[in-house]
Structure formats: C-alpha cells, structure tokens
Amino acid sequence: MSGPFLLLHSDDNVLVARTNTPEGTEVTLDNGVVRLCQSIPMAHKIARAAIAAGDTIRKYGMPIGIATTDIAPGAHVHVHNIRSAYTPSVVLQDADGRTG
C-alpha cells in the first residue's frame, strides 16, 4: 500500500483514503492529476473517474450504491451524492467526518 488512496478492486470507481488527507492534495488518477477540493477523512471515498447520476458505485468490486448526482473525478463520494439500493442511510450532522 502506498499513496494516500487505495484502490480495493480493479472494477471500482471509488478510491479509499488511507489517512486524513488535506484539501489541495494532488492525487494521480487514471486520467490525470486532480487537486482535492476538500479534506478527505480516513476511510472516506473519492471518485476514481467521472461518475454520472444513476451510475452504480463499486467498491471491493461490488455495488455499494447508486449516484444521485454527477460526481467529478477526485470528489468526495458519500451520503450527499450516493444512495443505497436497499434501505436509506441514517446520518447526523457529523456525517462528513469533520467533527465525528
């Protein structure tokens, strides 16, 4: 494992933060380098490439939800832009991980 983000499976369209990664960090994706527009807490996800609304989100090579908006490469992927295909997720105000 190296770099701040992990690719868990080759089919995935998200990467997972290995550590709390500051805003402005440059991340090398398949289609070029992006600069994080917000800090990403440990274990949170970013888009590996552009994701369209309605696309399936894949992690571990498996579906973990559906995009509710278009998501730019390198953007935070979480409860604000994806939803469960099963039951809705309960979140409190600390869901962005900043105060949690």
Next chain:
Amino acid sequence: MMQGWLRSDGRKGIRNTVIVAYLVECAHFVASEIVAGFRDRDVQLIGFPGCFPNEYAARMMERLCTHPNVGAVLFVSLGCESFDKVRVSAAVDASGRPVKTLVIQKSGGTRATVRSGQEWVEEALATVADVPRVPMAVGDLVIGTVCGGSDGTSGISGNPAAGRAFDLLVGEGAACIFEETGELIGCEEIMAERAVTPELGQLLRESVQKAERYYDTLGYGSFAAGNAAGGLSTIEEKSLGAYVKSGDSLISGLIKPGDIPPHGGLYLMDVVPDGEVRFGFPNISDNAEIVEMIASGAHLTLFVTGRGSVVGSAISPVIKICANPDTYRALAEDMDINAGDIIEGRRTIDQVGHEIRDLVLAVAGGRETASESLGHREFILTYKSFDPIGPACLPRMA
C-alpha cells in the same frame, strides 16, 4: 496444551464462572448487590428484564446457564414474574451444576436476600474449584465474530484479518460463527455460493432476504449514524466490509441463537426473528449479538471495531480488534489487536490474522482480554421469536 473445565455434556470451558441471574428487572438490583460482594472473583451478573413470558428468552437463559464457561448459577426472582424459574433451574440442575433460586418475596426482602445469595455464591465458588480440568484442543472451541462501531476501515483491515483468523481456526477444527444477516444485505449471492450444498445456499439467501424485509418494515437498516461519519455511505457498503470477517471457508450450516454447532466448520447465525415483525429491532446493540453467540456455545468472541467500542461480555471473553489506527491510539487500553497497522502499511492482513489466531488460543488458555482485565461484563437479553431450523440447515447432520 490448553486445559478446559470438563462439563457433564462433554463440552469444555475456558472459564469457570459463577453466574447470578435475575429473572425480571425487579430483581436486578438485589442480584447486582450479590455480585458486588465478589469484585475480584469470577462472579458475574446476567438477567432478563421482562415480566412477560417469551420462549426465546427462556431458551437463551437455559443455554447461557449451561454454557461450558459457567460453573454454577444463582437465580434471583422477585416472585411474581412470568419467567419459568422451575424449568430453567431444572435445566441447570440436569447439567450437573450447583444451582439455587432465591425468591425475594419469600426471603425477607433486599438485605436478607443479598446475604443469602452471597453465602450461596461463596459455597459455589468452593465447589466449582473442584471441577476437573482436562486437555483441550482447538477443535473443542466455538468462536463467534461480530463487528460494532464500524467505519470505512473495518472492511479493509479488521474484518479481513478476523476472516483470516477464522480460516486458520476452521482449518484446525474449530467451529466459527459469523452473524447479523441484516449486515449481509447485498452479499447474499456471493455468500450462497460458499454453502456446502445448494439447499443450504438457498437458505442463506432467504435468511438475508428475511432480514431485508424485517428492517424495511422497521424503517431503518442496521446502519448507525456513526457508520456514515466513519466513511460508510450505505448498508450494502457496510455489509461487504462486514462479510469479509467470515473468511474464505465453505459455509457448513445455518444456525439460530441457541443452536450449538454440531461439529467444526463455519456457520452463519440467522439473528432476525421469524414471522411478523414484533418486539422491535432484532438486536438493539452489539452486546445482544455477543450474547447470542455465547448462547450458541461461543467460548470467546472476536469483536472488530473502527469507531471504537469498549465493551466486553459476561460469560465469554471478547477480543477487540481495532481496525482504525487513529482509534487504536485513542483507546489503546481497550483494544487487544491493532489491525490499523494494515492501513498504515506496517503489517499484512495475514500477519494480523495469525496474531488473532494466536491470541484466541492464549485467551482460551487463561490470558485475560483487555475488557476482562478492565472489568467489563456487559449483558443484554430481550424479546424475540424464532421457528426451529430444518435439517437442510445442517447438511452434514442430515
């Protein structure tokens, strides 16, 4: 070589605990006062709070009080509750363990009952000290795994390492149980493929579908707000992370709480009640899951946490595996294993899996876990209802 306390049913215990069990909340305080007199000795409190009868609770209490880690049992009844104290006491008596029931209404009230209870426990401690110890092999062990306070690290470090330990232990003949079908939603197809027979695979699939219906009716998935703060976005993402703690072994059977695995291998525990939705959420907190593992004979439980849980359990030790390196640093005294090393690149999943396996054997041999040494002995038992499992659930027995 591990040594176990030999019980009359042939099972062997890794602890030799005297249990004080209240049979309704109204007897809770008196029971806890009895236990308070034995702070540094192996006397533990369990109980059932309800005054209404429930077959699940009755069966769970019987299983718990005849668990191989238990040497003797004192029941504390108020007197007018509906719990069938004669039946549970007879089950413990039939197992060859010392057992006594104190009824507060007939014992002179709080102080007199506490005094009688403490006298009985003192005698029971002397009696259980004479239970024979015999050699014990890995194949004699039943091990459960749960996860709680999960975050996005759980599925990357702690759960895969627990899965690796399960593979090693199943390979050595242990019975290993994983659970929470409500946290396997989205994994039903990949899990069904690992069943030893197609019929069992179909039952595994149906158990998860039942959980999905159940939680859907209740309006919430098994997904806490802290899961989202820790980076998990959906129940299926949480599920996939939780699923990996089952490892790669074939799945030998499907059991329900209180069913004891008939031989070594990997088992799924179906924890979601059968029939219409009633009595509320299937497991209202992590200790409810741990108690069900123990009722199915678990000698100890692996507990993977990312956000950071501090709990232990009555009856069977809990080994806490911390998935998140920051949480480990914050709560080190409460953790047994730092799987956060995997996230930080210092150790591999395989290395931590071996460390967990070695610690299981050490704890089975008498070493205290972090929660045991801190005095944690959490316990919770509530209402549920289940139908019995059918023969296709345990194919090798059919």
